[in-house]
Amino acid sequence: MMADALDMVRICDLSEIGEEILKVSLEGHKPLGVTCLDGIYYVFPDTCPHANESLSKGWIEDGRVVCPVHFAEFELGNGAVHNGPSGCARLTFYECEARIDGLYARLTS
Amino acid sequence: MLDIARPFSDFTRYADADTERQVTRFLYAEARTLDREAYEEWLDRFIDKDIRYWMPDMETRRRDDRRGAFCYGEAAYFDDSWDELHVRVKRYNEPSAWADNPATRHAHLISNIEVFETDDPQLVAVCSAFTNVRNRNETDQDIIHGRREDVLRRHGDGFKLSRRRIFIVQNVLLSKNLNTFL
Amino acid sequence: MCEHDQCTSHAGQKPDMRPVYPKAGSYPHFAKLVDTQKAQVDRKVFHDQEIYEAELRQIFGRAWLFLAHESQIPEPGDFLRTYMGEDNVIVVRQRDRSVNAFLNSCPHRGNRVCMVDAGKKARGFICNYHGWSFGIDGGLRGTDGKVYDSDATFDKGSIGLTPVAQIASYKGLIFATFDPDAPSLEEFLGDFTWYLDVMLDNDEGGTEFIGGAIKSVIDCNWKFPAENFVGDILHAFWTHQSGAQAILGGGVDLGARYDELAFQASVYGHGIETNLDKVGNTRTLGYPELVDYVFSRQKAMADRLGEVRARMVGAVSSATVFPNFSFLPGQATFRVWHPRGPDKIELVVWTLVNKNMPEHIKELYRKGVMMTFSPAGVFEMDDGENWEYSTRVNQGFVTRQQPLHYALGVGTRDDSRDLPGIIHKGSLNDANQRLFYTRWAEFMRFDNWHDLQNGETAPPQRMAQRQAAE
Ligand code: FES
Ligand code: FES
Ligand SMILES: [Fe+2]
Numbered sequence: 001m002m003a004d005a006l007d008m009v010r011i012c013d014l015s016e017i018g019e020e021i022l023k024v025s026l027e028g029h030k031p032l033g034v035t036c037l038d039g040i041y042y043v044f045p046d047t048c049p050h051a052n053e054s055l056s057k058g059w060i061e062d063g064r065v066v067c068p069v070h071f072a073e074f075e076l077g078n079g080a081v082h083n084g085p086s087g088c089a090r091l092t093f094y095e096c097e098a099r100i101d102g103l104y105a106r107l108t109s
Numbered sequence: 110m111l112d113i114a115r116p117f118s119d120f121t122r123y124a125d126a127d128t129e130r131q132v133t134r135f136l137y138a139e140a141r142t143l144d145r146e147a148y149e150e151w152l153d154r155f156i157d158k159d160i161r162y163w164m165p166d167m168e169t170r171r172r173d174d175r176r177g178a179f180c181y182g183e184a185a186y187f188d189d190s191w192d193e194l195h196v197r198v199k200r201y202n203e204p205s206a207w208a209d210n211p212a213t214r215h216a217h218l219i220s221n222i223e224v225f226e227t228d229d230p231q232l233v234a235v236c237s238a239f240t241n242v243r244n245r246n247e248t249d250q251d252i253i254h255g256r257r258e259d260v261l262r263r264h265g266d267g268f269k270l271s272r273r274r275i276f277i278v279q280n281v282l283l284s285k286n287l288n289t290f291l
Numbered sequence: 292m293c294e295h296d297q298c299t300s301h302a303g304q305k306p307d308m309r310p311v312y313p314k315a316g317s318y319p320h321f322a323k324l325v326d327t328q329k330a331q332v333d334r335k336v337f338h339d340q341e342i343y344e345a346e347l348r349q350i351f352g353r354a355w356l357f358l359a360h361e362s363q364i365p366e367p368g369d370f371l372r373t374y375m376g377e378d379n380v381i382v383v384r385q386r387d388r389s390v391n392a393f394l395n396s397c398p399h400r401g402n403r404v405c406m407v408d409a410g411k412k413a414r415g416f417i418c419n420y421h422g423w424s425f426g427i428d429g430g431l432r433g434t435d436g437k438v439y440d441s442d443a444t445f446d447k448g449s450i451g452l453t454p455v456a457q458i459a460s461y462k463g464l465i466f467a468t469f470d471p472d473a474p475s476l477e478e479f480l481g482d483f484t485w486y487l488d489v490m491l492d493n494d495e496g497g498t499e500f501i502g503g504a505i506k507s508v509i510d511c512n513w514k515f516p517a518e519n520f521v522g523d524i525l526h527a528f529w530t531h532q533s534g535a536q537a538i539l540g541g542g543v544d545l546g547a548r549y550d551e552l553a554f555q556a557s558v559y560g561h562g563i564e565t566n567l568d569k570v571g572n573t574r575t576l577g578y579p580e581l582v583d584y585v586f587s588r589q590k591a592m593a594d595r596l597g598e599v600r601a602r603m604v605g606a607v608s609s610a611t612v613f614p615n616f617s618f619l620p621g622q623a624t625f626r627v628w629h630p631r632g633p634d635k636i637e638l639v640v641w642t643l644v645n646k647n648m649p650e651h652i653k654e655l656y657r658k659g660v661m662m663t664f665s666p667a668g669v670f671e672m673d674d675g676e677n678w679e680y681s682t683r684v685n686q687g688f689v690t691r692q693q694p695l696h697y698a699l700g701v702g703t704r705d706d707s708r709d710l711p712g713i714i715h716k717g718s719l720n721d722a723n724q725r726l727f728y729t730r731w732a733e734f735m736r737f738d739n740w741h742d743l744q745n746g747e748t749a750p751p752q753r754m755a756q757r758q759a760a761e
Contacts, residue, residue, distance in 0.1 A: 052440060053433040069424045069433030071414050080746070085422070166505050168408045176411075184503030184642070188658060189308050196537050196577060196662060200669040203533035208672045249679075280408070281637060284508040285675030287667035 008097065008104040011043060011055045017103065021065065023056035029107055030096075035060055035076075041078050043105040050090040050105065110227055110234070110260060111272055113161040113182035113188075116259050120234050129224045132235055132261060135268050139178070142219035143290055144208070148198040151290065152191070157262055157269035162189040164275035164291065170180030173267055179276070186287060196291075201288075208288050215289060216242040221256075232271070237261040243284075251284035253277050255291065304604045307432045308398055310453040310467055313352055315738045318345050322736035325728040327747070331720070333726050338513040338652060338685040343633040349734045350614050351376025353470040355479045357616035357627055358392055360641070361463045362499035363409070365556035368427055369753045372411035373639070374629045375467065380455065381405045382465065383413065384429045390460070390468050393429045393452035397679035404452065408504075416452075419634070425452050429588035463498050474740055482711035482750045483558040486610065487654040489603045490620050496647035502656045505640045507666045511678035513615055513630040514731070516638070520609045520617035521562040521675070522555050522723025525699070527607075538662075545607055545718065546571060552602075555723045556712040558750045560613035560730025562723030565620070567599065570623025571607030575670070576659025584652050585621075599710070607718075610642065613730050618643070623656045624664040634682050640665060697721045697728070712750050 011034060012024050022034040023046050031046035033055045044065065046056050053069040060066070065083065066071040072084035074091035081088050096105035124132070139155045156162075156284050164186040165179035175206040189197075200206050220237035243254045254275035321342055323334035336342055356375045359382045363371055368608040370383035372395060380397040381404075387578045397404050397418040400596065404416040404425060407508060417424045422435025429452040439445040455467035458478040464477050477484065491498055508515070521528065527535075533542045545553060546568025553566040569589065570582045585605035594599035605621040618625040623644060629637040644653045663670045685691040700720030708714050715722035730748045737743045 026670070030530045050433055066414070068426070070417060070422065070435065089332070104634065120432065146668045149318055164502050168503065170407050172412055174407070174410055180502060182654075182657075183501065184505050184640075184657075185661055186505065186665060188661060193658070197667065197669060200537035200672070203536050205529075205536075206533035206673065237318050245676075246508060280506065282505070284666065285507060285509040285679060286672040288672050 007106050007108065008103070011096070011101050011103045011105050013100055016018060016050070017041065019060060021056040021060065023054070031056075032105075032107075034066070034103065035062065035065075037076060040077075040078050041096050041103055043103070043107075044074075044079070044091050045096040048072065049091055050085050050103055055091075110229070110232065111161070111166045113163050113274065114192070116274075117234060117236070119175075119207075120225040124224040124226050128226075128233060130223075132224045132233060132268065133222050135154055135261065136219050136237060136259075139270070140219050143217045144215045146212065146215065148200065148290075152194060152198055153276055155270055156191065156194065157264075158188060158191050159271055160189070160191050160194065161272045161274070162187050162194060162275075162290075163256055164188075164277070165241040167277060169280050181201055187246070188281075197290075204215075208286055211246070213288060214244045216240075217291075219240070227260075231262075231263050233261050233268070237289060241289065243289060252284075253279065253284070253291065257291070298575070305446065306541055308450045310445075312456050312471055314746040315349055315470075315739045316345075316354055318349065318735040320444045321345055321581055322732040325413045327729055327732075330696075330701055331694050332697055334685045334691040334693065334695060335558060335732070336724060336728075337682055338633055338691055339572065340633060341632070345735060346630065347376050350731070351378075351630065353468060353472065353507060353734070354614055355457075355466040355468045355476050356457075356614075357612065358458075358467050359390075359644070360498070360500040360501040360625075361390070361460060362646075363467060364390065366412060366459055367414040368414065369410070370405070370413050372405055372407065374628075374637070375455070375469065379403065379467075380414065380467070381416065381452070385428060390435075390458060390465055390747060391429065392455045392458055392465075393425075394455075396452070397423055397425075397429075398450050398452070399423050401706075415752065428640040429454055429715060437631060437709070464491065466583040470740075472740055474744060476570065478559065478744065479559070480612070481558045482752075483556075483561040483563075483612065485711045486563045486603075487599075488644060489600050489610075490618065492605050492751070493588070493596055493601070494645040494647050495595070496645060498643050499646050501642040501644060501653065505661075505665050507638050507640075508631075509636050509675045509678060511632055511636060511675070512636055513628045513636045514727075515627045515678040515681055516636065517611050517613075517615050517617060518724045518727050519678070520619070521565045521611035521613075521727045522559075522609070522718075523559075523719065524564050524566075524607065524609065525717045526677070528672050531670050533673065535575065535664065538575055539668045543575075544568075544571060549717070553716075554708065554710065554716040555700075555715045555718055555720050556710055556724045557748065558712040558745070560727050560748050562727060563610035563620075564718040564723060565603050565606050565608035566718050567602040568622070569602050569605045569743075571618055573605035575663060576622060577654070577657045577662055578659055580658060581652065581655050584648075606739065611727065613727065614734075619664065622664060626664075635757075697725050706751070713748070 024032045033044050033046045044099050048067045058068040063076050066073050068084045072080040072088045076087045079091035088108045094105040142151045166184045167178050218240040223236045225234040238256045243251045258274040260272040261270045365386045367384050367386045380392045382392045382396045395403050395405050402420040404418045424432045426432050431447050431450040442721050456471040458467040487694045545566045555564045570585050573581050573585050607622045611617040615628045625643050626640045644656050700722050703716045705714045705716040733746045
């Protein structure tokens with residue numbers, strides 16, 4: 001338990017996160033997308049699993065991340081793909097946790 | 110079922126062979142009457158007074174577009190009651206209907222006829238397909254293909270057309286006019 | 292190969308993907324085919340392929356062209372596909388609720404990016420060929436596959452669908468032009484807006500198009516229907532005798548006060564002929580309830596538009612906005628004659644109603660247009676063949692050398708009436724058609740908008756201003 005908690009990385013201030021998709025770039029990590037819906041926070045790779053386009057240029061619709069390029073939709077939380085181009089993999093969601101000093105996530109796969 | 114805006118649901122009970130033969134003869138006789146441009150006779154013999162005769166414009170839409178290719182209450186070629194059909198027929202009766210004088214040569218070809226029973230013993234549901242060829246003057250030729258969903262009502266020994274939905278396969282009508290009934 | 296000078300200096304390094312709006316030229320030899328002195332039009336303008344190409348450049352490449360009614364695309368992402376001349380365009384409502392229009396052609400290999408007629412709430416347009424994806428703002432959002440990721444010359448931000456040069460609305464009607472130098476839409480329409488308001492502004496609630504459109508093909512030159520609507524009520528008596536008989540049980544009626552009231556007005560080639568008879572056109576739709584409805588609104592419309600224009604709303608009347616957008620007041624049909632070569636058009640027809648009209652009145656207008664000015668309609672049915680054969684006969688080499696007569700009503704100019712535009716007395720007149728072709732000749736001759744807006748077809752005030760300046 002303790003060791004796991006130590007793996008958590010601070011992502012950003014909670015105040016920065018809205019209902020849009022925030023792009024966060026951390027030293028040593030690929031860019032991330034961060035959003036909050038109904039009080040729940042979500043952290044995922046900014047890179048669309050289909051063709052590497054940036055998901056933070058997309059939007060949230062009906063509880064899904066929508067890629068702005070070919071409109072693949074990924075369910076918030078489990079990453080299941082809807083309406084995706086063929087071969088589009090699911091989106092990874094990282095375990096995350098809101099703490100007093102910001103949002104933390106475990107950036108393992 | 111007489112609601113013009115409603116598509117045929119899946120009819121499963123084919124009508125018996127006699128009914129089917131009667132309906133087939135009805136549709137062929139109707140087509141031959143139209144070929145002769147006998148429009149008054151067409152109204153009298155084949156068209157019920159409560160006729161709804163509808164042919165929507167066919168839009169090209171994405172498969173996931175819920176509106177679909179057509180929508181009742183929007184633009185249409187025909188959305189006629191008996192009175193409106195009668196107005197069109199009156200024009201054909203004028204010698205100055207120039208698009209029909211000299212006469213147009215017609216061939217109304219009917220095929221793919223399927224006849225189904227409905228819950229109302231007075232009514233049968235009929236699906237058919239058509240090819241309509243019109244030729245005028247020297248080389249002017251127009252061809253339209255499509256399908257129809259008809260409801261026929263029993264009248265005495267025979268039938269009359271009480272509802273017709275016409276769906277052509279063209280998006281842009283590839284003709285200058287539609288000087289016939291389909 | 293490319294018109295931008297950067298291309299030569301940076302040749303081979305990076306493609307220049309900026310939009311190109313073609314420049315106009317000058318075709319005085321084509322302009323001369325319209326002889327205003329003799330009131331004649333040379334038949335070559337209905338036949339010649341080179342003249343047609345010049346029309347695409349000079350007229351359809353520059354004029355404000357009708358695209359859509361605002362009501363067809365109410366929400367962001369709502370779109371429809373139409374043409375400006377032969378150029379296919381997508382018209383789409385933006386997130387800020389403005390409207391923009393783009394050439395429907397992918398900057399990669401040119402494929403169409405939108406195949407459908409219309410749709411709601413599009414997220415963007417993805418090209419079927421290689422999957423390039425464009426936002427509703429026309430910008431390239433991304434491509435299919437990851438191959439461009441490592442390509443240093445690939446500059447996504449500089450690539451997009453080509454927008455029209457200018458886009459604007461007049462009271463619900465959206466127009467656009469491919470010419471960055473064109474004057475504003477209101478300048479282009481000039482005083483003709485006074486006549487457009489008859490249909491667009493006779494009620495405070497504004498207008499809308501009824502859903503859907505009827506499209507058809509006629510093998511005629513686009514100018515025949517355009518000139519027909521700009522001022523040819525003459526043909527109604529002969530061509531449409533059968534339709535009038537079917538609906539009215541009698542002939543077309545221009546009203547008892549024809550001599551006193553009927554006129555033609557023309558502004559920059561746009562024109563309307565009207566008889567001020569209140570309900571003549573509406574009557575031909577065949578539903579007495581519509582006639583009652585128009586009568587019942589006379590007072591309200593007069594309060595809004597004045598007596599003269601209130602009489603125009605339902606009157607026997609027809610109009611064309613140069614070059615190819617026409618309508619029939621009273622019958623409520625609006626249409627575009629898209630050119631398809633010198634001998635073919637694609638016709639698109641809509642029905643315009645006031646938003647505030649009761650539903651059953653809107654429904655009667657919808658059916659009325661269908662019964663009259665639609666391919667199976669009792670009037671339109673007889674128009675097409677006339678225009679087709681007026682076009683086709685000119686395949687005869689000798690035939691097309693023969694003169695055509697456009698001289699009805701020469702000398703009927705009427706400057707006494709307090710009406711905008713160039714006014715001629717009587718609607719049975721070739722005056723608007725002559726001015727339509729004069730405008731056509733101006734577009735052929737002039738390569739700049741100053742000359743275009745100050746020629747013979749300019750409305751009288753403009754001419755007065757010009758003379759004062761000289
Ligand atoms: S890049 Fe996201 S769906 Fe294609
Ligand atoms: S032509 Fe459009 S993506 Fe290639
Ligand atoms: Fe006409």
